[in-house]
Amino acid sequence: MELKEDQQRQSECAEALLDLLQTTESPEPMQPLSDSPQPEDTSGILNDQQDAGWQTDLTMEDIESMEDVLRQNRTELGDLRTKALDTKFNQESFENNEEKTKFYTGLPNFLILLQVFQLCEPYITYFMRVQHL
Template sequence: MSSAWKHGSAQHHSKKNLAHCSYVLTMFLLFYLFTEVSCQTDITGSDIDKLQTEVVNIRNEIATSEKNLAATRFTEDALREDNKKVAFYTGLPSFLSVLSLFTLLKDYVPHSHRNAFTQFEEMMLFTSG
């Protein structure tokens, strides 16, 4: 047997094996992609219910905290419905009085995008001190 024949035969055999491997790999991938895949977990329906309840409780706590935080701010929204707070911090009888004062003064207060507070909040901090 000549070495050329052995080499050619081996090359042909190698291409045939490569084609077969390619076919097997393609079939495996198709099987894997188009079959239902599932996994086993240790989480029960009861565990999921507990987690959902915990999420609801945490969301309620966040909402309460956000309300409490908003109540401590000197924003227009925080003072609009609370004339007692307005009177306590400013000495003025109502939010309408504060808003009227703000309307008169706001054009004389320098303000830029670098200010952390709104003009209204700055006025409230200044007048409540």
């Protein structure tokens, strides 16, 4: 019989705590729940996160190693861009490469190649127009 009385008291205490909790959480009357979710006020959350920190399993050695790999990749990318430019046959690829200019044209440098082109260009365009007639 004593066990039943204890259970009854515990149940009454639980109900009283729930009632107390409801009155302290929502002083306004309860509103019925709608099907559409209501937007939450997140302004307090954003302010709380300004001082938040992040934890990671990476050590400084790991981060330095990744930075070294990044530097190496950037250097390699620059070298590959230079090589790709050297494989093209455009004005930019000949401008700063006297070896390429001499190899493909027989002229000593890019400046002379430009002068020859400017002298020959009117005849080249004339020749192209005559061929199309």
